[in-house]
Amino acid sequence: MNKDKVIIFDTTLRDGEQAAGTRLGAREKLELARQLARLNVDIIEAGFPASSPEDFRAVKLICEKIRTVTICGLTRARDEDIDICGKAVAKAKRSRIHTGIGVSDIHIRGKFGDAKYGRTIGAKKANIIKMAVKAVKRALRYTDDVEFYAEDSGRANREFLYEILEAVVDAGATTLNIPDTTGYSIPQLFGELIADIRANVPNIDKAVISVHCHNDLGMAVANSLAGVKNGARQIEGTINGIGERAGNAAIEEVIMAIKTRKDFFGIETKIRTEEFYRTSRMVADMLGMPVPVNKAVVGDNAFAHSSGIHVDGVLKKRETYEIMKPEDVGSPKTRVVLTARTGRHGLKHRLEELGHKLNKIELDKTYKRFIEIADKKHEVFDEDLAAIISDEIYAVENVFKLEYLHVACGTGTLPTASVKMVVRGENKQAAACGDGPVDAAYEAIREATGLSPKLENYSIRAVTSGKEALGEATVKIRDNGRIFIGRGLSTDIIEASAKAYVDALNRTEAVKKS
Numbered sequence: 001m002n003k004d005k006v007i008i009f010d011t012t013l014r015d016g017e018q019a020a021g022t023r024l025g026a027r028e029k030l031e032l033a034r035q036l037a038r039l040n041v042d043i044i045e046a047g048f049p050a051s052s053p054e055d056f057r058a059v060k061l062i063c064e065k066i067r068t069v070t071i072c073g074l075t076r077a078r079d080e081d082i083d084i085c086g087k088a089v090a091k092a093k094r095s096r097i098h099t100g101i102g103v104s105d106i107h108i109r110g111k112f113g114d115a116k117y118g119r120t121i122g123a124k125k126a127n128i129i130k131m132a133v134k135a136v137k138r139a140l141r142y143t144d145d146v147e148f149y150a151e152d153s154g155r156a157n158r159e160f161l162y163e164i165l166e167a168v169v170d171a172g173a174t175t176l177n178i179p180d181t182t183g184y185s186i187p188q189l190f191g192e193l194i195a196d197i198r199a200n201v202p203n204i205d206k207a208v209i210s211v212h213c214h215n216d217l218g219m220a221v222a223n224s225l226a227g228v229k230n231g232a233r234q235i236e237g238t239i240n241g242i243g244e245r246a247g248n249a250a251i252e253e254v255i256m257a258i259k260t261r262k263d264f265f266g267i268e269t270k271i272r273t274e275e276f277y278r279t280s281r282m283v284a285d286m287l288g289m290p291v292p293v294n295k296a297v298v299g300d301n302a303f304a305h306s307s308g309i310h311v312d313g314v315l316k317k318r319e320t321y322e323i324m325k326p327e328d329v330g331s332p333k334t335r336v337v338l339t340a341r342t343g344r345h346g347l348k349h350r351l352e353e354l355g356h357k358l359n360k361i362e363l364d365k366t367y368k369r370f371i372e373i374a375d376k377k378h379e380v381f382d383e384d385l386a387a388i389i390s391d392e393i394y395a396v397e398n399v400f401k402l403e404y405l406h407v408a409c410g411t412g413t414l415p416t417a418s419v420k421m422v423v424r425g426e427n428k429q430a431a432a433c434g435d436g437p438v439d440a441a442y443e444a445i446r447e448a449t450g451l452s453p454k455l456e457n458y459s460i461r462a463v464t465s466g467k468e469a470l471g472e473a474t475v476k477i478r479d480n481g482r483i484f485i486g487r488g489l490s491t492d493i494i495e496a497s498a499k500a501y502v503d504a505l506n507r508t509e510a511v512k513k514s
């Protein structure tokens with residue numbers, strides 16, 4: 001392997017999705033994987049196939065359709081996980097299995113506390129090495145590209161870490177993932193950890209060291225870069241830095257640091273950085289996690305100058321206040337506006353530019369909705385299109401359908417709502433009152449469907465500006481201990497709220513069916 005090249009391993013669809021509180025459907029995952037392939041990442045971690053039948057299907061579908069990138073599936077060090085993952089990645093052009101086990105004393109005591117794993121910490125550690133070796137060997141039945149993660153390496157005892165890494169390389173692992181699972185490390189220490197692994201694991205030359213950093217102390221990107229500076233040659237991260245808790249290392253930040261400070265890092269990646277903005281927006285829209293305006297690299301203000309001195313300086317010479325060019329990350333100079341006169345062809349073209357490749361039926365559906373909105377709003381922005389796509393194309397099967405909603409409210413009156421719905425193929429009507437118009441609508445929907453999951457969170461935002469802006473409502477409900485997110489879109493915010501609730505209910509059903 002070229003020592004100046006760094007492999008980029010994207011885990012947006014696994015570690016990122018895990019954190020979003022919602023699950024993407026196989027079709028949504030495929031669309032995002034296509035965009036990650038355009039971005040030219042080396043490896044896509046598409047999911048954790050043993051975690052659910054949905055995730056198994058998504059990983060399998062991505063392996064069948066995306067042929068230019070290595071597709072990876074995650075497992076625990078368990079035979080059943082590895083066999084399921086092996087089946088999910090069987091059809092990939094290039095596949096990888098990512099297996100591993102907790103290695104810090106805290107993880108060992110917590111996860112392997114039972115005496116069956118050994119009575120002393122020493123006995124447990126000996127067992128853990130055996131389990132790790134066995135897992136790597138089993139994964140090798142399905143692919144010759146096996147990555148081993150030593151979970152919580154950031155807090156692990158060094159001698160044990162060296163020992164387990166040596167054993168799994170001997171067993172055939174070709175990539176060693178050193179995760180800072182809890183985001184506990186700081187750059188200098190994480191860099192030293194990677195340097196120490198290189199110096200103390202005798203067979204280390206047979207494997208690539210990978211870094212996988214979490215952002216609990218806001219240092220995931222800095223730690224990843226320190227790892228690379230000390231010899232790691234694979235970086236794991238997610239788009240927009242989404243991930244467990246405070247997230248993972250944001251790939252766009254790591255890459256732009258490497259590119260902008262090539263003088264310091266002296267390494268390269270094959271990422272097409274001009275795809276960053278588009279990828280960032282697709283991830284934000286599909287997972288319902290908006291990008292903060294001041295986010296490095298892809299935030300809307302990342303290249304905006306407002307103070308007089310800065311504006312003047314940039315106009316005279318761009319480099320005065322800009323270290324990267326907006327076009328290097330694909331940040332649009334102008335916002336594209338479509339109108340009812342744009343036509344089907346123009347709409348298709350713009351959707352493709354935004355990363356959505358639709359078939360004819362999907363395009364027809366989207367165009368119909370686009371025209372309805374363009375008639376009401378006159379101008380349709382990219383953000384509106386993203387919302388339409390998520391509503392029309394990536395919605396799950398409608399077991400519950402809202403046919404009619406009427407809400408009455410006003411000062412001094414009790415808000416009431418009546419709904420007509422199709423519930424599992426049957427027509428139902430219900431009426432209810434509530435604390436406010438949205439509450440009344442939700443009560444009526446609960447009455448009609450006979451379901452009453454706990455409402456955890458509700459929010460509404462204007463997707464674009466203007467009094468005819470589309471409102472996007474997002475609701476989080478809890479059903480059987482699991483969180484589901486529903487979204488709804490309309491120029492009428494009560495209707496958007498009701499649609500979001502019905503969408504969330506449909507998502508609970510989709511999971512029950514899978």
Ligand code: KIV
Pocket residue numbers: 015149151152177179180181182212214
């Ligand atoms: O953070 C972590 O340790 C992980 C592993 C499963 C790789 O995500």
Ligand code: ZN
Pocket residue numbers: 015179181212214244248
């Ligand atoms: Zn992680």
